[in-house]
Amino acid sequence: MTKQLVIFTAIALTLVGCATPVPVRPVWPDAPTEIQQPCLPLRQLETGATLKDLMMTVIENYAAYHHCASKTQTWQDWHREHKKIYEGIK
Amino acid sequence: MWILQLLPDSLILWFCNILLLAGIVLTLLGFFVHKIPFLYQYQLPFKIAGVLLLAAGVYFRGGYSVEMTWRERVAELEKKVVAAENQSAVVNTVFRDRVVYRDKIVREQAETLVQVVEREVFRTITPECNNLPNDLIEVHNRAAKLNEAVQKMESESK
Numbered sequence: 001m002t003k004q005l006v007i008f009t010a011i012a013l014t015l016v017g018c019a020t021p022v023p024v025r026p027v028w029p030d031a032p033t034e035i036q037q038p039c040l041p042l043r044q045l046e047t048g049a050t051l052k053d054l055m056m057t058v059i060e061n062y063a064a065y066h067h068c069a070s071k072t073q074t075w076q077d078w079h080r081e082h083k084k085i086y087e088g089i090k
Numbered sequence: 091m092w093i094l095q096l097l098p099d100s101l102i103l104w105f106c107n108i109l110l111l112a113g114i115v116l117t118l119l120g121f122f123v124h125k126i127p128f129l130y131q132y133q134l135p136f137k138i139a140g141v142l143l144l145a146a147g148v149y150f151r152g153g154y155s156v157e158m159t160w161r162e163r164v165a166e167l168e169k170k171v172v173a174a175e176n177q178s179a180v181v182n183t184v185f186r187d188r189v190v191y192r193d194k195i196v197r198e199q200a201e202t203l204v205q206v207v208e209r210e211v212f213r214t215i216t217p218e219c220n221n222l223p224n225d226l227i228e229v230h231n232r233a234a235k236l237n238e239a240v241q242k243m244e245s246e247s248k
Contacts, residue, residue: 024167029178032186034193042234045227050220054230055207061234063200070192074185081181089170 026089031078039068099158106151113144 042061045053117140124130 024164024171026171026174029175029182032182032189034186034189044231044234047224047227049222049227051215051222052207052212052220054222055211056204057230059200059203059207063196066196067193070189070196074189078181078185082178085174085177085181089167089174
């Protein structure tokens with residue numbers, strides 16, 4: 001009986017010592033939906049297009065590029081800032 | 091030590107302290123019990139029980155300290171996570187406003203440019219110059235879809 005009690009106590013103490021605390025897991029945030037939109041495809045000219053059409057299309061395509069570049073730049077800044085914030089949790 | 095997380099701190103502390111104190115008292119009694127009438131024959135059980143309780147008390151007191159250290163660490167981290175989430179929300183708002191503002195400026199600039207072209211540039215273009223050769227249109231369109239091959243490859247690989 002005494003032997004069994006000693007073995008039981010030893011096993012119980014061993015099991016108690018093996019437990020680990022629950023870790024804290026920060027959730028990585030969602031980026032603003034405005035920068036999650038895909039970049040627009042560039043506009044093409046139709047057959048028989050005039051110089052006016054060409055100029056308008058070029059302006060539109062440059063605007064589309066600048067929209068896309070702005071989103072990309074914002075993504076990079078967003079990631080850099082959040083990396084800095086979340087690396088502070090240690 | 092997972093079971094400790096379910097119990098209140100004060101209860102665990104009381105349990106550890108009582109165990110430790112009982113261990114100390116019984117161990118000391120084990121050395122002097124032979125001088126007490128009616129109890130002198132229990133010297134050995136007193137010593138064994140005292141040492142066992144003392145060992146268990148020291149073990150659980152140590153475990154309690156570790157548990158408390160972890161709880162403090164978790165609480166500290168939870169505070170930092172909440173602060174980071176708040177900071178992240180502020181940063182998200184800043185970036186959302188920034189991208190909306192940039193888009194607005196680009197759109198306005200493009201509209202202004204279109205108006206300038208329609209109002210001033212077209213007057214200087216003769217009808218002969220207004221017609222574009224088909225080769226130029228094709229080159230423009232090919233340039234506009236330079237990434238088509240990449241997109242095709244990516245869609246095929248999916």
